[in-house]
Amino acid sequence: MKGSKPTGGPARRSLMRLSGLMKKEAHQIVRDPSSIAIAFVLPVILLILFGYGVSLDAEHVPIAIVVEHAGTETAGFVAGFQGSRYFSPRIMNTIQMAEKALMRREVDGIVWLRGNFAREMLGPGPASIGVIVNGMDANQARIIEGYVTGVWSTWQERLALERGSPLEIPVAVEQRIWFNAEMRSRNFLVPGLIAIIMTLTGALLTAMVVAREWERGTMEALMVTPVRVQEILLGKIVPYFILGMGGMALSVAMAVWVFHVPFRGSYPVLFATAALFLLTALAMGLLISVVAKNQFVAGQIAIIATFLPAFILSGFLFDIGSMPKAVQFVTYIIAARYFVSILQTLFLAGDVWSVVAWNSMALGVMCVLFLLLVRRRMKKRLE
């Protein structure tokens, strides 16, 4: 019957098909709450766990202080450690005891004041203070080294003052740490975590849901309808995009109000770059599902290709500039890398256009590339 044929131009018909598809997708989302859980519950749980779990601020480092011969000189030095919030010192009498504690992982380091410490202090040359740090965790060891050096130099200054001759240090280092003066690691880790969590959610949302349609054969059923391939793609992306943006907004709100990370950029820029990144993540998920065609493989690829690379290669924790050149090239194909940089800048530094523009451009290129690849793979399957 001619009457049932949709009226209007091709654009209007396309729009009708699209809205029909989106309605179908929306119904599916509501019926199976797992995608709502992925979009909203997952980011909240992960952000809470990570926001509190990932920290590089070491405080109360357990340390053994060996005082072989206690005296006023040693007492002044030990007091420096006892007063510091970076250390929780344990006084021991012999180095053997301390070494045993280090082996048992009860302390991370040893400060060793030998029996002749006081005598050496009065002598012509400098007395020596032995310090042993467990170097297994190199980064932590370096942080502890910095703390010990800090305690030592304040002690020297105080000692010089007490002796009536202020310590003369030729050159003093005046440090100014921009954007994060109090050096809270959470301030840079939480924005990075948002990027990682959104990579996960975006890819999971589409990878699993679309792979399921392939597996059940409903994708083929969709393809024999007059719906065009790009309409199917759009119909898949738009609903999950809306879900994903909701998750993103939730994460940003938590970063600002729960974790008290300062936000110095502007919200329109944040919104635009977040939308771009989410599109890229969704497109990557679509690509995974189109390539894998079954949930088992799609899921494994989603886990392997998203979370760990985003965690390790995005510059969120490990400095990209220090990686070998070959690995640096690999990081260019990690979408999270660009968003981590954007988010850290927006949160801590503000709208720095040189950072935002370059990274957004890279994201845009990746997004288009993924979508084109998806489009090509989908066409092939129709043949």
Add this chain to the structure above:
Amino acid sequence: MLRRIIALMIKEIIAIVADPKSRIVLIGPPIIQLLVFGYAATFDLEHVTYAVYNEDRGRASRDLLARLEASPNFHRIACVQSDREVRPLIDGRKVMAVVHIGPLFTENLLRGRPASLQVVVDGRNSNTAMIVLNYVRSIVTGFNRAWSEARGDAPAPADLRIRFWFNPNLDSRWFIVPGLVALLTLVVSLLLTALSVAREREAGTFDQMLATPLRPVEILIGKALPGFVIGMAEATFILLMAIFWFHVPFRGAILPLYLGLFMFLLSAVGAGLMISSLSVTQQQALLGTFLFLVPAIILSGFSTPIANMPPAVQYLTYLNPLRYFLIIVRSVFLEAASFDLLLNLYWPMAVIGVAALMTAGWLFRRRLY
């Protein structure tokens, strides 16, 4: 009973190995991840980019800057002439630090007045900022010592002699690569077992298996063993790579390590089966794997120390098998730890493993009848 279990196990392994896609997922990613992450995951700054803003024309400032330049970790990429040029360099992440020397630097030094070196650091990553500052400070300390000696000033009353045990050059890779052994083994064994039952349930072959004389316990064991065997094989391969490719020193003994690996796989496979028995569809199984895996990695001490977490989160890490095995691998590698030092790390994993397997068995039976 044993023959039935072995038959089931062989069937499972064939099912995994015969499917080319699952086979690739099993072999390719762990190798690629080990190589890429092994090189990427380092806290050592080898390429600190910095700019110099020197207003002083004297010899002392040149000496100090030459010391910075001589350090293999520092790469000067710009010299600026005014304050205004500093901000764009740091904002745009062109440099990590700007070193500023004022106009009176050399004069002050020569007259015995204190001089200062200003360092502006990009704090967007506070960890790298701290490392950069520590580098700069150690270079300035060296300069100060040389300057005082040249002038014949009295030396400081006490010196620090810092030594690092187990990792004298503080190479992050020695810490991260053994960690990857534990991490990648967990990913593979968990994925295998968690998805194995859900996949059969969706395909309908699980009901067929129930119709065979196999008992639920036997099905459970048959499903657990492949993850165990393949996990062992993967772990061994990654261990060999860590020793012979990455040259991480292996100072301990094989036996304490493999006892730990055994317990670890027990708990990983147990967790996988628990996820498997709880989920009806593969999507649920995958989500479950995710919800276990991601916190397990973050809260394990793999990348950031457990000691830095708030106490409540620290208690949570006691439930994480990865936490224990990470310490075992690293201690055996670097500290040559013996059985008695590791004893209190073995039993929590065994408890977690047995508890998870028993829960999985109970859930299986409840789902079956």
